[in-house]
Amino acid sequence: MLDDSDRRLLRQLQNDPAASLQALAARSGVSVQFATRRLDRLRAQGVLRGQRARIDWRALGYDVAVSLRFTIDKxxxxxxxDFLAAARAVPEVVEIQTFLGRVDLRLSVVARDLAHYHEVYRxxxxxxxxxxxxxxxxxxxxxKTDERLPL
Incomplete structure (x- = not known):
């Protein structure tokens, strides 16, 4: 599915998502036109699902992070x-994951401090x-937090 050119482009994109197309192409050893075609194809195939900003919650004053594991009464x-709809409506919930096994769901919750977390929790x-x-x-x-793949 991926050839060496695709892997080089994806590696460069993972290393510097804000890089210009010209910089990505140069670092990957391909032309801008070639890089454009390949990245468009990777998007069409669903390999590239877009670019996003990674926010440091602590830099914004959210110093508490809690992982909550839930077992649901089924x-x-x-x-x-019902649980998912309600959990999505809580602004401090920044991630929801589902699991197979004893734990059904995990919510990642951020809060400014312990008093704020206590309020959100209660x-x-x-x-x-x-x-x-x-x-x-x-x-x-x-x-460690790294979403890059070893391409």
């Missing part, structure tokens, strides 16, 4: 959908429907 057939998280069990993990440090 006696109601709509439990999962009034928004505990109000989510169909919760059977919650486990909270307070983030102490991020040791």
């Amino acid at each position: 006696t109601d057939p709509r439990a999962f959908e 009034h928004r998280i505990l109000a989510l429907p169909h919760i059977a069990e919650i486990e909270a993990l307070m983030q102490v440090a991020t040791l």
